[in-house]
Amino acid sequence: MERFIRHTGTAAPLRRSNVDTDQIIPAEYLKRITRDGFEDGLFSAWRKDPEFVLNQPEYQGVSVLVAGPDFGTGSSREHAVWALQNYGFAVVLSSRFADIFRGNSSKGGLLTAQVDQEVIERLWEMIEADPSTEVTVDLEARTVTAKDLQADFDVDDYVRWRLMEGLDDIGITLQHADDISEFEATRADFKPVTLS
Amino acid sequence: MGRTLAEKVWSDHIVRSVEGEPDLLYIDLHLVHEVTSPQAFDGLRAAGRPVRRPDLTLATEDHNIPTIDVDKPIADPVSRAQVEALRKNCADFGVPLYSLGNIEQGIVHVVGPQLGLTQPGMTIVCGDSHTSTHGAFGALAFGIGTSEVEHVLATQTLPLKPFKTMAINVDGELPEGVSAKDIILAVIAKIGTGGGQGYVLEYRGSAIRSLSMEGRMTICNMSIEAGARAGMVAPDQTTFDYVEGREHAPKGALWDEAVAYWRTLFTDDDAVFDAEVHIDASSLSPFVTWGTNPGQGLPLSASVPSPDDAKDEVDKVAIERALEYMDLTPGTPLREIGIDTVFIGSCTNGRIEDLRVAAQILQGRTIADGMRLMVVPGSARVRLHAEAEGLDQIFIDAGAEWRGAGCSMCLGMNPDKLTPGERSASTSNRNFEGRQGPGGRTHLVSPAVAAATAVTGHLASPADLA
Numbered sequence: 151m152e153r154f155i156r157h158t159g160t161a162a163p164l165r166r167s168n169v170d171t172d173q174i175i176p177a178e179y180l181k182r183i184t185r186d187g188f189e190d191g192l193f194s195a196w197r198k199d200p201e202f203v204l205n206q207p208e209y210q211g212v213s214v215l216v217a218g219p220d221f222g223t224g225s226s227r228e229h230a231v232w233a234l235q236n237y238g239f240a241v242v243l244s245s246r247f248a249d250i251f252r253g254n255s256s257k258g259g260l261l262t263a264q265v266d267q268e269v270i271e272r273l274w275e276m277i278e279a280d281p282s283t284e285v286t287v288d289l290e291a292r293t294v295t296a297k298d299l300q301a302d303f304d305v306d307d308y309v310r311w312r313l314m315e316g317l318d319d320i321g322i323t324l325q326h327a328d329d330i331s332e333f334e335a336t337r338a339d340f341k342p343v344t345l346s
Numbered sequence: 347m348g349r350t351l352a353e354k355v356w357s358d359h360i361v362r363s364v365e366g367e368p369d370l371l372y373i374d375l376h377l378v379h380e381v382t383s384p385q386a387f388d389g390l391r392a393a394g395r396p397v398r399r400p401d402l403t404l405a406t407e408d409h410n411i412p413t414i415d416v417d418k419p420i421a422d423p424v425s426r427a428q429v430e431a432l433r434k435n436c437a438d439f440g441v442p443l444y445s446l447g448n449i450e451q452g453i454v455h456v457v458g459p460q461l462g463l464t465q466p467g468m469t470i471v472c473g474d475s476h477t478s479t480h481g482a483f484g485a486l487a488f489g490i491g492t493s494e495v496e497h498v499l500a501t502q503t504l505p506l507k508p509f510k511t512m513a514i515n516v517d518g519e520l521p522e523g524v525s526a527k528d529i530i531l532a533v534i535a536k537i538g539t540g541g542g543q544g545y546v547l548e549y550r551g552s553a554i555r556s557l558s559m560e561g562r563m564t565i566c567n568m569s570i571e572a573g574a575r576a577g578m579v580a581p582d583q584t585t586f587d588y589v590e591g592r593e594h595a596p597k598g599a600l601w602d603e604a605v606a607y608w609r610t611l612f613t614d615d616d617a618v619f620d621a622e623v624h625i626d627a628s629s630l631s632p633f634v635t636w637g638t639n640p641g642q643g644l645p646l647s648a649s650v651p652s653p654d655d656a657k658d659e660v661d662k663v664a665i666e667r668a669l670e671y672m673d674l675t676p677g678t679p680l681r682e683i684g685i686d687t688v689f690i691g692s693c694t695n696g697r698i699e700d701l702r703v704a705a706q707i708l709q710g711r712t713i714a715d716g717m718r719l720m721v722v723p724g725s726a727r728v729r730l731h732a733e734a735e736g737l738d739q740i741f742i743d744a745g746a747e748w749r750g751a752g753c754s755m756c757l758g759m760n761p762d763k764l765t766p767g768e769r770s771a772s773t774s775n776r777n778f779e780g781r782q783g784p785g786g787r788t789h790l791v792s793p794a795v796a797a798a799t800a801v802t803g804h805l806a807s808p809a810d811l812a
Contacts, residue, residue, distance in 0.1 A: 167661075177781075220539055220573070227381075250570075306507065333361040334502075
């Protein structure tokens with residue numbers, strides 16, 4: 151995974167709450183067995199509407215998504231993270247993220263920065279007034295900056311460290327393989343196995 | 347200080363705990379299906395890593411398989427390729443798999459409990475958010491993404507930060523005709539789709555105790571719809587009776603040892619939850635959703651809400667948008683909403699008791715003109731069980747399609763879909779825009795409301811059939 155320290159880019163305002171992962175990428179795109187090429191599925195139902203924000207010429211090339219509360223609810227599909235990244239997003243800002251989506255994002259290197267809804271509202275207004283507004287998300291300083299706005303964001307300490315170092319979770323865990331073996335030796339005999 | 351049920355199960359699975367890092371938690375059972383696993387197996391291959399414990403892993407085909415012509419090759423080549431990838435991956439890595447056509451095939455969350463693999467006090471994960479279902483047994487069970495699937499395959503562990511705990515107390519007697527599904531829809535409407543975020547929900551109280559295991563599974567299943575990754579019910583005699591004798595249940599002396607342990611799995615009297623919610627079961631009635639998230643639900647006796655009822659500006663926009671998508675007018679009685687398709691099935695309500703409830707209502711009745719009723723058992727075993735009881739004939743006589751097991755129209759990944767503008771009453775778990783097919787409109791209901799609705803052609807409860 152690439153290291154994530156800070157990111158600057160233009161942003162798209164997504165004035166919707168409860169953006170579930172079925173909206174981010176519908177089930178029909180989940181039949182693929184690759185990890186890339188999901189950009190065509192991103193918000194595919196909404197993108198059929200010419201009025202949808204990502205169809206506007208001023209929001210082409212954006213890399214920061216500013217969304218309403220409860221972003222990423224529903225299904226555990228990590229394809230939602232891949233679709234956002236494949237499309238070009240590096241950061242999603244929301245006042246609240248669904249747990250599984252947030253966990254998946256941290257694995258794939260998509261930063262989910264949690265800020266107050268007040269900050270979201272200000273960013274929406276600022277971006278809509280001037281779509282060329284650059285938003286900087288600094289993971290090291292835990293701040294979001296755009297023009298005269300600067301706000302702190304919430305991110306788990308451990309996730310921050312992993313993203314900044316670009317570390318692979320499995321590699322970290324396998325350093326503790328002895329602990330795992332030791333634990334396995336103490337497991338109760340009554341626990342079920344799927345193979346006899 | 348005492349501990350909650352969730353804290354007890356958590357601490358019994360800690361492999362490694364270090365200040366400032368997530369706990370490394372051991373996973374007792376990893377369930378796998380075709381949709382969220384191919385990229386994980388590819389990751390193992392790329393890194394040259396084996397599956398650490400194939401004997402704690404079980405795969406089944408459920409999400410994108412057809413529910414008719416299951417003895418023929420899958421028609422959709424993309425679906426077929428994904429299912430074939432699962433078969434190859436399981437063969438290459440030694441993971442047991444129940445394929446289409448196998449008697450143990452079915453929805454992963456129906457199969458685990460049915461085989462007795464789901465037991466109290468276990469940690470259970472699957473690349474599917476409805477893994478919370480297994481919490482009905484007092485297991486800590488939650489959905490994971492594909493990167494985590496790879497992590498569990500490689501290490502049989504997951505690094506996790508402890509959850510907060512929330513008690514959902516449901517006390518009192520459930521009125522006649524009110525089911526587990528109505529309880530959970532009422533809970534989600536009360537706390538919202540984000541209300542459980544960061545928590546494990548523990549369902550408690552006399553109304554929960556009085557439920558069967560299948561009812562408890564329905565409730566825990568939809569914990570994720572309230573934003574909670576997991577939901578739990580403390581195991582009791584009902585749980586032990588359900589597990590005993592199943593294929594993978596402990597036998598003989600091991601059974602006694604297991605039960606002795608399972609009896610310790612409850613929240614201590616002096617334990618403190620981070621949050622508590624109270625619901626009076628006797629005040630509940632059949633519940634349905636009107637909007638596009640599972641929190642947008644109301645009693646069937648209510649009317650479509652107005653944006654003016656919103657609690658804030660964000661909620662107002664959400665209501666307006668949902669009304670537009672669902673093509674509903676504020677003030678319309680929910681009972682007057684006409685329905686095109688009724689879907690009975692899914693990991694929420696695709697078990698034998700659900701089918702019995704629906705069949706009882708449909709017996710001697712026929713579905714409304716122009717109505718499509720799909721009945722999709724949660725597993726091949728459930729289908730057989732229903733056929734042994736003659737339920738299939740009741741459904742067929744009423745005018746229903748009686749299908750093979752799978753996720754089917756719950757997520758419309760296989761050919762079982764709504765067409766644009768088509769409106770369903772569905773016993774599944776999500777009413778998101780397009781969930782059951784692009785442009786489709788979904789109302790979440792209990793099996794009893796689904797069956798009554800199929801007969802009347804509009805949202806109805808069995809009491810309306812008289």
